[in-house]
Amino acid sequence: MATDLPTVDIAGFRSSLRAWLDQHDLTPGPDHSLDGQVEQLLRVRRALYDGDWMRYGWPEQVGGLGGPAALRAVLGEEIASRDLAEPGIWSMVEVLTPTMIAYARPELAATMVPRLLSGSEQWCQGFSEPGSGSDLASLRTKATRDGENWVISGQKVWTSLAQYAARCVLLTRTGPGHDGITAFFVDMDSPGITVRPLRTMHGVDEFAEVFFDDVVVPGHRMLGNPGDGWRLAMDLLPYERSTCFWHRIAYLFTRFDQLLTQIPGAAEATDTELGAAFLALHTVRCRSHATQRRLAAGERLGPETSVDKVLLAEAEQRLFDTARDLLPGVIELDDSPWRTEFLYSRAATIYGGTAEIQRNIIARRLLDLGKE
Known part of the structure; x- marks a missing residue:
């Protein structure tokens, strides 16, 4: 078990991790389709979480074991070097987990983050829209307050792995300008959400367009406060x-x-x-x-x-x-x-x-x- 490490130093962590990986066969199977890649990703996450490796570098309040973020870099490097999981989809954890820790209500982060780290769930990131890709500030997906809930309508595009995702970190417009962008943590099985995969020229349906038709989201699923969405995005992008x-x-x-x-x-x-x-x-x-x-x-x-x-x-x-x-x-x-x-x-x-x-x-x- 990874928790047997007497001290969490980088060299010792890498050495122990390599020994553990040598003893646990996580080699991908013959299915190299996107379905196969996602299943392999979740399989690897589950095994690493059960062995505690996936928990290092994350704070204890979200089920982590602490230690520096560099431990996560070492883990991802070893997984990528052994070709155990496609690095693009593996690294989504590194983008969305810090966002949840920084912006979600503590009880929500404590409940949800272990699901992502353990491979129980896959999440996606709903930022880009038709006509609003690099110019993120022009997004138009609208969230309107309805009592204690919010009602969301609009469209996202180029959403990686949306068809596999249980949750989405979603940017919406609640007012004008940068201060009118608000983020929510949305369940992808909510009524009113439609996902349509997009075929790219390399033949993989990695991206999808996602439609939100009067999707009701509880107020406690807001990430941060109204108007914090732009700051959340600017904090998230450097993690990418x-x-x-x-x-x-x-x-x-x-x-x-x-x-x-x-x-x-x-x-x-x-x-x-x-x-x-x-x-x-x-x-x-x-x-x-x-x-x-x-x-x-x-x-x-x-x-x-x-x-x-x-x-x-x-x-x-x-x-x-x-x-x-x-x-x-x-x-x-x-x-x-x-x-x-x-x-x-x-x-x-x-x-x-x-x-x-x-x-x-x-x-x-x-x-x-x-x-x-």
Whole structure:
């Protein structure tokens, strides 16, 4: 059991975790569909929670065992490096759990967070809307007070894993401007919610559009107070770019290593392309490591994580561009994981905030270059 650790130090945690993973076979089964990936994700979470590993790095008031957030980064890195769970969907815990701890009523967080950590439930994040993706402040899904409840109507889109989710962290409009955005924690089986999966070009229904037709949500399911939604979103987005990115980078390094084993021969051009891909990955890992250190020190993350986002998107695309160039025909002609991941990487400069928006944030908020 993980709780047998005499001290929770990073090196000791990693060593004990690796020994535990060596003794517990969590290898994915033959079903590589999205259904299979989600089932594998929940299976891995359940096993890690039962072994206590999933509880380290989280506060005791939500069923955690305490310790620094870096322990969670180590856990995700080991899972990604062993290819036990798809890193994108694994990392949703790192986005939504801190949000619940910070904004939900303590009794709600204490009840709900263990369900997510233990693999009993999957959650989703209802932010983007048609015409309101990168410009999140223009969202129009409306929440109207009705006594002690709120009634929500509107539409969300690009909602990851909505068809599997039991709950949703949802942004709504309760008034004008940034101060008129309010967040709720919504049960996805509430009457009036319709989920329609969206087929993407890489052939996986990972995203969905979600319709809310007069959905009644109890007032105690509000996250924070009326008007706290924009602040919640600004607090949440840096978490997408901290521990989550560390997991993704670890996974991309495993794909780089796999690429090395599949290249038919080495040439000067090959070395040049591989070197550029490795340098891009190494650069974003160094940057992410600095972000992890800031997070571990309890510092508030902010617009500087836009640098992490730009570097990761560029590194991911360069890696799979290199795979396309050095594995002739594998992406164009074969139905292989390389093809699926190459197509998915095309969206790396779009999802989670477009590269253009991130560069604008860097220019305005970090370099003080003004609005133009």
